[in-house]
Amino acid sequence: xxxxxxxxxxxxxxxxxxxxxxxxxxxxxxxxxxxxxxxxxxxxxxxxxxxxxxxxxxxxxxxxxxxxxxxxxxxxxxxxxxxxxxxxxxxxxxxxxxxxxxxxxxxxxxxxxxxxxxxxxxxxxxxxxxxxxxxxxxxxxxxxxxxxxxxxxxxxxxxxxxxxxxxxxxxxxxxxxxxxxxxxxxxxxxxxxxxxxxx
Numbered sequence: 396x397x398x399x400x401x402x403x404x405x406x407x408x409x410x411x412x413x414x415x416x417x418x419x420x421x422x423x424x425x426x427x428x429x430x431x432x433x434x435x436x437x438x439x440x441x442x443x444x445x446x447x448x449x450x451x452x453x454x455x456x457x458x459x460x461x462x463x464x465x466x467x468x469x470x471x472x473x474x475x476x477x478x479x480x481x482x483x484x485x486x487x488x489x490x491x492x493x494x495x496x497x498x499x500x501x502x503x504x505x506x507x508x509x510x511x512x513x514x515x516x517x518x519x520x521x522x523x524x525x526x527x528x529x530x531x532x533x534x535x536x537x538x539x540x541x542x543x544x545x546x547x548x549x550x551x552x553x554x555x556x557x558x559x560x561x562x563x564x565x566x567x568x569x570x571x572x573x574x575x576x577x578x579x580x581x582x583x584x585x586x587x588x589x590x591x592x593x594x
Contacts, residue, residue, distance in 0.1 A: 398423070398459070398461070399428055399453060401449045401450055404548075406547075406548035406549065407464070408424050410571075410572060411581060413568060413572055414577075425453065433452065434452075435448065436452075437449070439479070442465040442467065446463050446529065447519040447529065449463035450519040450527070461520065462584065463518070463519050464518045466481070466514065468481050468498075468514055468549075468550045469513050469515055470498060470501075472502055473498070473502075485497060491548070491549050491552075495550060498538060499540065515576055516575075522591075528591065530580045530581075531580055531583075532579025532582075534563075536555055537555045537557060541553075544562045546568060547564035548564075551563040
């Protein structure tokens with residue numbers, strides 16, 4: 396069985412391959428399939444809407460089972476920003492180093508719960524018959540006071556987990572997969588695909 400993951404993000408692919416390890420499934424990326432240049436118009440107003448748009452677009456082109464996710468960081472003090480615009484926040488080509496430092500600066504003077512934030516991941520799977528299955532996972536945390544850690548990508552170096560005293564870029568990939576928004580959404584997706592008899 397083959398499942399195409401509708402992403403060009405290598406960090407996401409690493410996480411998903413790690414989580415799906417042990418299943419009798421070949422997981423391929425858009426790059427693996429030569430589909431990285433397919434135009435996907437993310438016009439949704441929510442993470443779930445965008446995930447469905449991505450999955451449907453690639454499913455229509457490939458005819459394969461496709462899983463897409465739309466995920467991002469929501470900072471309460473910034474009215475939920477960057478939210479669905481997490482990848483494009485402050486400009487598509489802006490480095491995460493710059494984005495992370497910008498967010499830290501916006502929260503100057505705020506402490507504890509005033510720095511609350513969460514990672515959200517909505518996942519959509521489109522089956523060859525057109526059926527759409529969706530799941531969602533979240534992880535709660537706070538925005539750190541500085542960037543820390545080398546293990547993650549994106550906003551991981553500023554996403555602080557108070558109960559662990561570390562950012563999601565400081566914990567091991569295995570530990571992150573157990574608690575992450577993407578890990579939770581993918582685990583739920585697995586269960587649903589098994590219920591559907593797909594896996």
